[in-house]
Amino acid sequence: MTDAALAIDLGTSNTVAAVRRPGGRTEQVLFDGSPVLPSAVFGQDDGTLLVGRDALHAAASAPERLEPNPKLRIDDGTVLLGTEMPVPELFAAVLRRVAEDADRCTPGDIGTVVLTHPVTWGTRRQQTLVRAAELAGLPEPILLAEPIAAARHHLSDHAVDHTAPLIVYDLGGGTHDVSVVHRDQVLASDGLPDTGGLDIDAAILAHLDATYRHRNPDAWARLRHPATAADQRHRRHLLDQVRTAKELLSRSAQTFVHIPLLDIDAPLGREQLDAIAQPVVDRTVRATRAALAAAGLDVPPRAALYLTGGASRMPLVASTLHRALRVPPAVTEQPELAVARGALVALAPNAGPREPAAHRVAVRPDPRSAPHADGAARSSPHDDGAARPSPHDDGAARSSAADRARTPPEPSLLVPQPTIRPSRAETANQDAEHLPVLLCVTTLAGGLLITSGLIYASDLAWWAAILCAVFNTMSAVIVWAGADALIQRFLRHDDSSNRAAIVIAAAYYLVTTVALLIRAS
Numbered sequence: 001m002t003d004a005a006l007a008i009d010l011g012t013s014n015t016v017a018a019v020r021r022p023g024g025r026t027e028q029v030l031f032d033g034s035p036v037l038p039s040a041v042f043g044q045d046d047g048t049l050l051v052g053r054d055a056l057h058a059a060a061s062a063p064e065r066l067e068p069n070p071k072l073r074i075d076d077g078t079v080l081l082g083t084e085m086p087v088p089e090l091f092a093a094v095l096r097r098v099a100e101d102a103d104r105c106t107p108g109d110i111g112t113v114v115l116t117h118p119v120t121w122g123t124r125r126q127q128t129l130v131r132a133a134e135l136a137g138l139p140e141p142i143l144l145a146e147p148i149a150a151a152r153h154h155l156s157d158h159a160v161d162h163t164a165p166l167i168v169y170d171l172g173g174g175t176h177d178v179s180v181v182h183r184d185q186v187l188a189s190d191g192l193p194d195t196g197g198l199d200i201d202a203a204i205l206a207h208l209d210a211t212y213r214h215r216n217p218d219a220w221a222r223l224r225h226p227a228t229a230a231d232q233r234h235r236r237h238l239l240d241q242v243r244t245a246k247e248l249l250s251r252s253a254q255t256f257v258h259i260p261l262l263d264i265d266a267p268l269g270r271e272q273l274d275a276i277a278q279p280v281v282d283r284t285v286r287a288t289r290a291a292l293a294a295a296g297l298d299v300p301p302r303a304a305l306y307l308t309g310g311a312s313r314m315p316l317v318a319s320t321l322h323r324a325l326r327v328p329p330a331v332t333e334q335p336e337l338a339v340a341r342g343a344l345v346a347l348a349p350n351a352g353p354r355e356p357a358a359h360r361v362a363v364r365p366d367p368r369s370a371p372h373a374d375g376a377a378r379s380s381p382h383d384d385g386a387a388r389p390s391p392h393d394d395g396a397a398r399s400s401a402a403d404r405a406r407t408p409p410e411p412s413l414l415v416p417q418p419t420i421r422p423s424r425a426e427t428a429n430q431d432a433e434h435l436p437v438l439l440c441v442t443t444l445a446g447g448l449l450i451t452s453g454l455i456y457a458s459d460l461a462w463w464a465a466i467l468c469a470v471f472n473t474m475s476a477v478i479v480w481a482g483a484d485a486l487i488q489r490f491l492r493h494d495d496s497s498n499r500a501a502i503v504i505a506a507a508y509y510l511v512t513t514v515a516l517l518i519r520a521s
Contacts, residue, residue: 003111006102006138007343009146010094010115010129011336012071012174012196014310015039017098018340019106026344028337029102035337037097040068041090043081049093063232069198070094072174074125091132099138113138114343118175119145120191144346146170146339147179147189150308153342154332165295165303169329170339171284171317172309173197178288180295180303188294190287197246197311200277204242204257207276208266212259219261234260249273250313274316281316285324292325300326310336472512480505 005020006029015037017029031037031052042055043065050058059066065082067073070090078084095115102110115129126143133141147168154166165182176192213220226232241257248255249270256265292301305327307318318329332338484501 003109004102004106005112005114005344005347006099006106006110007114007116007149007340007347008095008098009149009340009343010071010091010117011039011172011310012069012198013039014173014336015094015098016337016340017102018337018344019102019110020344020347021106026341027105028341029098029105031097031101035334037094037101038068039070039094040066041070041081041093042066043083043085045082047083049081049085049090051093051097059236060233063229063236066236069174072198074121074128088128088131088135091129092135095132095136095138099136111139112347113141114144114149114347115141116144116146116149116339116343118191118193119147119177119179119189120175120193142347144343145179146172147177148181148186149339149342149346150306151179151181151342152345153308153338154304154306154330156342156345165297165301167288167292167301167303167305167327169284169288169305169307169312169317169321170309171196171307171311172336173311176284176287176309178284178291180291180297187296188291190291190294192283192287195280195283196309197243199280200246200311200314201239201242203276203280204246204268204273205238207272208242208257208259212262212264212266215264216262223259223261231261246273247313250315270315273314277314277316278320281314281320284317285320288321288325299324303327305329307331308335308338469513472509475512476505476509479508 004022007018007020009016016035017037018026019029020026028035037052038056040052040055040059042050042058042062044050044058049055055066056068062082067079067081067090070079070087073079073087073090076087078086079090099110113133115133117126117129129143130141133139147170150168150170151166154168163183165180165187168177168179168181170177174194174196176195177189178191179189180187209220209224222231223235223238226235237260238257241259245255245257245268249268253270254267255269256267258265289299292299297303305321305325307321307329311317312331312335318331321327321329480501483504487500
């Protein structure tokens with residue numbers, strides 16, 4: 001009997017795992033009845049580590065011993081949780097908990113382990129994962145980039161055109177990755193290693209700070225820079241309130257955030273949240289456009305767009321992408337589970353291993369770390385002045401020693417494919433962005449000619465005046481279409497092109513209408 005296979009998606013805020021039984025059936029690993037395990041780690045007095053909800057519960061008595069986002073500490077060497085703990089030990093504690101819960105639901109031994117990681121991670125960070133798996137007592141793991149796993153899940157779980165490219169937009173708690181995949185070949189990838197759901201949480205905190213700090217500056221300073229265990233508990237409560245409110249606004253229009261110490265229930269609405277989160281989402285849209293450009297795809301792309309990662313649940317994400325790319329995104333019922341389940345799909349007998357395919361990866365510099373190749377110490381984002389919220393400043397010493405773990409050969413799931421040829425239906429796309437420049441200029445000139453004719457014809461009968469007004473409106477529409485096409489072609493604005501074209505058309509309509517009235521008088 002074939003051993004079971006385990007796929008683990010170690011996330012910034014939460015960890016997800018899926019297991020394939022020896023019979024071939026795939027199941028989600030449940031942690032206390034939930035498919036999502038908080039990635040939080042808590043250091044106990046005896047040096048052992050608690051994981052998940054146990055860690056969050058224990059943090060109520062000693063919040064300074066909690067690390068809620070171990071993945072963000074990938075470059076820190078060690079973390080102070082009462083005592084200094086190596087980062088691989090934190091990862092290993094989470095992986096060990098996953099393995100224990102997987103053993104309870106799966107008969108037999110786990111023979112294969114797949115660990116997913118952000119596409120932007122280099123060799124040194126991947127070695128940290130391998131070392132953590134060794135410390136957790138797991139078999140030598142196979143490393144797989146998260147967007148590849150997500151693409152495999154979508155291709156296997158949806159009735160899609162396999163001849164067309166697939167855009168995988170992954171917005172998790174701490175990172176954003178976007179990849180263009182075609183027939184298991186990564187055409188291009190782009191990533192924002194410092195952008196995710198935590199950044200939206202930080203933006204909400206900044207909004208609350210600007211709105212309510214003046215009511216009690218001393219109390220707010222204690223929340224921003226907690227110096228005692230009690231203040232750290234208050235800050236942890238505030239962060240939980242912010243995250244919960246953000247999640248509630250994905251399915252409701254209004255909620256509130258309780259601010260401890262100030263004893264305020266701050267109202268927060270969907271429109272407010274969208275305005276707060278828009279700059280973060282816009283950065284991911286720019287990264288997505290960069291990936292499309294690197295893959296040689298125009299906007300709108302002739303490709304399907306799929307959203308993964310827990311932060312992609314926000315309605316703002318789908319609406320912004322739809323507006324910017326003009327492609328309706330598809331959202332899975334549980335996007336946070338896609339990577340783990342897709343990693344198991346990648347292990348299917350017909351999925352590999354195969355020869356690696358070269359692909360272009362455009363990686364944004366990570367402000368938390370230097371290039372992956374060196375082993376120098378990295379600065380931590382866990383400071384209240386940083387972009388992301390943190391419950392404490394642990395002041396941990398940083399280690400510069402590189403891990404000695406060996407990275408196993410990564411079975412690539414990609415094979416080179418011929419040049420993409422769009423289907424006949426796709427070539428029928430009539431988006432204004434692809435109008436020839438000559439045609440755009442012609443439409444603008446045509447609108448001006450029509451208006452000129454209207455001005456001189458305005459002294460005709462009443463029915464002619466009405467006809468002139470109708471034609472004037474039509475000419476304004478022509479001006480809008482031409483202006484929008486020219487702006488899209490030469491300026492490539494994400495969201496402002498259509499608004500700018502509308503302003504131009506409205507101004508044009510106002511001027512021509514006034515001119516008609518003057519002429520008629």
